[in-house]
Amino acid sequence: MRHKSKKIAFLGLCAGVALVLAYVEALLPPLYAAVPGIKLGLPNIAIIFILYRFGLREATVVSFVRIVAVTLLFGNPMTFAYSVAGAFLSLLVMTILRKLDFLSIVGVSVAGAVFHNVGQILTAMVLLGTAELGYYLIVLAITGTISGLLVGLCGAMAVKRVFIKNI
Amino acid sequence: MNQNNTTMPTAKSGGRRFRNDVIFIAALLAIVALAGLFVFLFRQPGDTVVVTIDGEHYATYSLNENMTVPIHTGQDGEQINVLIIRDGQAHVQEASCPDGICAAHKPIHREGESIVCLPHRVVITVHSTSEQDAPDIVT
Numbered sequence: 001m002r003h004k005s006k007k008i009a010f011l012g013l014c015a016g017v018a019l020v021l022a023y024v025e026a027l028l029p030p031l032y033a034a035v036p037g038i039k040l041g042l043p044n045i046a047i048i049f050i051l052y053r054f055g056l057r058e059a060t061v062v063s064f065v066r067i068v069a070v071t072l073l074f075g076n077p078m079t080f081a082y083s084v085a086g087a088f089l090s091l092l093v094m095t096i097l098r099k100l101d102f103l104s105i106v107g108v109s110v111a112g113a114v115f116h117n118v119g120q121i122l123t124a125m126v127l128l129g130t131a132e133l134g135y136y137l138i139v140l141a142i143t144g145t146i147s148g149l150l151v152g153l154c155g156a157m158a159v160k161r162v163f164i165k166n167i
Numbered sequence: 168m169n170q171n172n173t174t175m176p177t178a179k180s181g182g183r184r185f186r187n188d189v190i191f192i193a194a195l196l197a198i199v200a201l202a203g204l205f206v207f208l209f210r211q212p213g214d215t216v217v218v219t220i221d222g223e224h225y226a227t228y229s230l231n232e233n234m235t236v237p238i239h240t241g242q243d244g245e246q247i248n249v250l251i252i253r254d255g256q257a258h259v260q261e262a263s264c265p266d267g268i269c270a271a272h273k274p275i276h277r278e279g280e281s282i283v284c285l286p287h288r289v290v291i292t293v294h295s296t297s298e299q300d301a302p303d304i305v306t
């Protein structure tokens with residue numbers, strides 16, 4: 001029982017870290033604003049850490065809490081749908097690749113970042129009824145690869161170094 | 168309950184994963200480069216701008232005429248995106264949306280390029296009205 005509440009508290013802390021990372025990212029100058037949706041995805045550092053340390057269920061819960069909080073603070077219902085689709089497609093792909101176990105955290109993170117963008121673009125295509133948005137995928141796949149590398153390296157470092165007793 | 172399966176990778180499996188990472192990322196970038204090349208080769212310059220709101224056609228404008236179009240959305244039309252067409256290019260001058268991504272987007276003029284305002288559900292896309300918009304490829 002003690003372990004369980006400790007785990008919940010720790011996951012709450014992770015959600016808080018993800019939220020702070022989302023805020024930091026929102027503060028960065030939008031020098032990449034030529035195409036919508038290009039983001040570093042810093043909150044994914046926390047999500048990848050949880051995925052590797054705990055599992056899909058925990059990562060899903062924390063990801064959802066983070067998105068709800070970010071939406072309430074800086075978003076709107078449209079960006080909510082968009083974020084949820086991206087986050088869950090990304091988590092799904094990362095979980096499958098992690099189970100297959102042929103890539104390191106960095107490779108898994110790159111795939112996660114690219115599929116985050118795929119999920120967002122597909123949602124925008126459905127919600128806005130335009131197929132032309134597919135062009136964005138080309139740009140977003142490249143930026144997703146770069147941000148996925150960065151996030152993956154940070155996530156791998158966190159998995160390697162952050163240990164809390166009895167969780 | 169506790170899945171503490173963060174075993175340290177051995178040097179061997181770490182090396183194998185690293186090699187797979189490199190192959191995976193190279194393959195990903197190769198696919199993207201091919202797709203980009205394909206789009207670059209087959210995309211034609213457009214001549215009209217189509218505005219859709221909520222997925223429904225709102226208006227079509229020619230890229231050859233300079234104009235300023237305020238696009239009002241929302242229940243009382245309180246949301247606005249100002250579309251500017253100048254010198255054969257279209258861009259959003261200003262917008263009341265919270266993210267401002269549409270206003271930051273670079274001007275568009277090639278077929279298929281679009282500016283999206285997700286909060287206002289406005290999509291501005293360049294189209295080509297010329298008859299040969301899809302080149303017939305005989306195989």
Ligand SMILES: [Zn+2]
Pocket residue numbers: 262264265266267268269270283284285286287
């Ligand atoms: Zn906008």
